[in-house]
Amino acid sequence: MEWFSADDYWFARLLFLRALAAVYLVAFAVALNQFRALLGTDGMLPIPRYLARVPFRRAPSIFHWHYSDRFFAGTAVVGVVLAALTLVGVTEALSLPATMAVWFVLWALYQSIANVGQTWYAFGWESLLLEVGFLAIFLGNAATAPPFLLLIALRWVLFRLEFGAGMIKIRGDTCWRDLTCLHYHHETQPMPGPFSWYFHHLPAPLHRVEVAGNHVTQLVVPFALFLPQPVAGIAAGVMILTQLWLVISGNFSWLNWMAIVLGLAVLPDGFWRALLGFGSPPPTTTPLWWAVLVVAVTVLVLVLSWAPAKNLVSRRQAMNASFDRLHLVNTYGAFGSVTKIRWEVVVEGTADPHPGPDSAWREYEFKGKPGDPHRRPAQFAPYHLRLDWLMWFAALSPGYAEPWFTGFVARLLAGDRATLKLLRHNPFPDEPPRYVRARLFRYRFTTRAERRATGDWWVREPQSTFLPPASLRGATGVAR
Template sequence: MEWFTADVYDLSRLVFQRALAAVYLVAFLGAALQFRPLIGERGMLPVPRYVARVPFRQAPSLFQVHYSDRFFALCAWAGCAVAAALLTGADGQLPLWGAMALWLVPWALYLSVVNVGQTWYGFGWESLLLEVGFLAIFLGNDEVAPPVLVLFLLRWVLFRVEFGAGLIKMRGDACWRRLTCLYFHHETQPMPGPLSRFFHQLPRPAHRIEVAANHVTQLVVPVLLFTPQPVATGAACLMIATQLWLVLSGNFSWLNWLTIVLAVSALDLSAWHTPRSFAPAPLWYEVVVGSVTVALLALSYRPVRNLLSRRQVMNTSFDPLHLVNSYGAFGSVSRVRQEIVIEGTADPVPREDSDWRAYEFKGKPGDVRRWPRQFAPYHLRLDWMMWFAALSPAYARSWFGPLVERLLDGDRDTLRLLHASPFPPDAPPAYIRARLYRYRYTTWRELRETGAHWERTYVRDYLAPTRLSTPARRR
């Protein structure tokens, strides 16, 4: 039926699908490389222990049926392989049903990972990838024109991502209403990027303009997604420009990139590509897409109620399949940056004047002379959780102790998560301590004179010197 399809979005669909496959690839690669020390059989929060107390209906996952590190690795690398195949256009070589089945595979595999990932997978962009990935299953391939209903649902997700983020800011920290949050944000965000200090040191009037522009982009522009072209394309372009600005200013995993991918689906690129003629969509396909649309709109009730609530919550899934979720970011902004520095010593009796050596993380600030790197869209899960742990020990209650134990034991998998360890795996420290420091960017003058990117001030001890009561078996 002509009302069911929109052939002018053929190129938009193609770009969207390839870009989404690239995000899937990054997500599965991170899972494959980081799971053992985080959620593996001997990890900080082991999957077997989790699935023993959480029933399948609350967290559906392949790993509820069977778990081993080897099986998890197989699933993660299989996800990489399927994502790479989709990136190269393998779905276009299959019949419609086959393409849909191929897109179903990474969604099911990543759902299995997220639903046993616990704290390490509690970020909003995990649910966003699953919600968008589920819609991609029904977007079709070269056999049919893009379904209008699925295109609408993709815009509905984009609307909730942006509008939800805008509302949580206006309802949350007063600095968003005063246009002053960016006086602090670029310095205190979870993981600064190489250009973050440049953004932080912009004049204050520029920061106020940034915040005002953000409010317009998140609270006004999303409504324009549901207007006719070319207005909807203009709205999507403004969102893409804003997200690229965020990409330059920090490391937010694939949140910004996936939002850009979503915005691409709203672009009318027919001027760059001659729309093709498609055969009518099969009846079974129309029935499936129509049924899924009705179901997702019904499930949208709770996210919509959340948007309208004064007690709006961010990044919450309302169903175990993560089909329709709430989103948002930075409802509050820290005024100062605090970092936990973990140190070890080989001295048998720890003293203040012992030879304490610091562990260096890949992304989070540590050594004041190290310039931050760009890691996004790759997600350094331990580094991100260390930022939360510095905000409050409550965020780290379940995993910080196990992390320290593994460092004391010289666990090789855990050490691979770090940039540098001052102790080799076969000669771990006798004691470990953790200290809390306040960090701030140095001025340009201080940077020139000292070469230090950060200046830090001791705040308090976070963890007193600790040792293993019984050395664990080397891993």
């Protein structure tokens, strides 16, 4: 079946599937490490409470049949194990049906987690992983020929990811059109990385060049993905390099890495043969039943692509939206608007039973989000710190903090171990505080002179009260 096989993409498929398995591994590890405080039976947004009000048809998940914290943990462990085995090459060595079954289980288990994850999983990269993970089910094993139709489907995902992000920017904040967004973005992005301070202090003309280059990469280059080689490979290479630039400039979970993974599937074996010098791929086969299934999946993707394609050219373009319950074909985009000022919610506790002006308040430190001005931002991506990200949104508007923030405060007051594990530093190691409060601060990066003088990475100024002092008996809502 010459029309079906893409024989010059055997190594490309191998790299793509191994890299996708690595992302799955991270995603399941994040779920395993964080779910008890966020979604567990006693968590901030308990899954059982969600399942009681949301039917299966709206949120397909195995947890509708059974939920317990132990079962959730077991589900995540199975995902970690299967992803790890796939990463080291075990899965592709299995028979074709067995290989497909492993990829299906990975997709189904993560689908089950994401669909009950509520606010904690309301990110575009969740749908992206599920969409790409669905296509991976049908890409075959080491003994089968890479299916050309699905390789094109992967390029279609990469096109929508990049072009959608470009369109949401060019239609959004005026700073994208006047090329000034990067004067602010590195400082105000959700979770700066260890090099973000340096990126922020690059010369203004270079920031303009960066924005212009971003527009070319997202609005022009994606069309080249559907041209013959080597043009398509060059386009993918440009995207990969751009995404690596974003990786070192901030923490965006596995979003950038998924774009890189998709780009790997576009690079033909001739590129890797010239770079690495490996020989010819092993002989492959194409079972008829599998070819029929691949054609059916391609037709399904084509049909479901109507709504995302229409969204790309719509003046009311939706960002990071799913058009079906299983996240099979989605729309993507990020940073249509760029915040010009960085706000941070600083959470503090006191042992004083009667807080007053002279009470000593001690600050909780988060793992990723800015806190202590002297602490350099850290690199966590592709690992996703869900609580830290939601704290960034909460600082933008108190509405983003409901209904989970008061539950977070209550768990600090109770000294909940699962919640404290999500933090970098617990200032009350012996017993929980009597009261917890939250204050809103304005943050900015230090100048070069300030950094030399103080060693600080940030300058911060208190602005207002986000949450008045609250005890276990009197926790209330948030307000500015």
